[in-house]
Amino acid sequence: MKIAIGCDHAGYDLKQEIIANLQAENYTLVDCGTFSCNAVDYPDIAAEVASVVLEQKIPGIIICGTGVGISIAANKIRGIRAALCDNCYTARMSREHNDANVIALGARVIGPGLAVEVIKTFLSTSFAAGRHLGRVEKICQLESASYKEE
Ligand code: RB5
Numbered sequence: 647m648k649i650a651i652g653c654d655h656a657g658y659d660l661k662q663e664i665i666a667n668l669q670a671e672n673y674t675l676v677d678c679g680t681f682s683c684n685a686v687d688y689p690d691i692a693a694e695v696a697s698v699v700l701e702q703k704i705p706g707i708i709i710c711g712t713g714v715g716i717s718i719a720a721n722k723i724r725g726i727r728a729a730l731c732d733n734c735y736t737a738r739m740s741r742e743h744n745d746a747n748v749i750a751l752g753a754r755v756i757g758p759g760l761a762v763e764v765i766k767t768f769l770s771t772s773f774a775a776g777r778h779l780g781r782v783e784k785i786c787q788l789e790s791a792s793y794k795e796e
Pocket of ligand 1: 656657688
């Protein structure tokens, strides 16, 4: 499975740990940066990861200090449903119920061991559709309506 990943400076160390862990399990990572601990702006990284997710139709992982800023930024991009997760239950539900295509993590909130488990749960869970489909469609309608207003 191919996955896009990106982080700001606060998430750099965690990103490197996640890449090493997932590569060891034969996942292919598209690394959208950042590539050092030098300060960058998390909206720029959110945009990079989102474009790969949408173009290649693959899941994405985004990381900043709390996961909040980068998830807010990613969720401004049409077609992105980013879920900020710090536990496996939320990660599973974000896929089953919300069809999230991006997982956001806070590097100052979660340790690498749990982060990898949460990501694996996210990647191995499918959208349940059924009664959840119409709700996700309503999210898409909200998105379309807000773009039309501009
Ligand atoms: C960077 O210091 C920090 O503000 C950023 O990583 C993130 O936590 C913002 O939401």
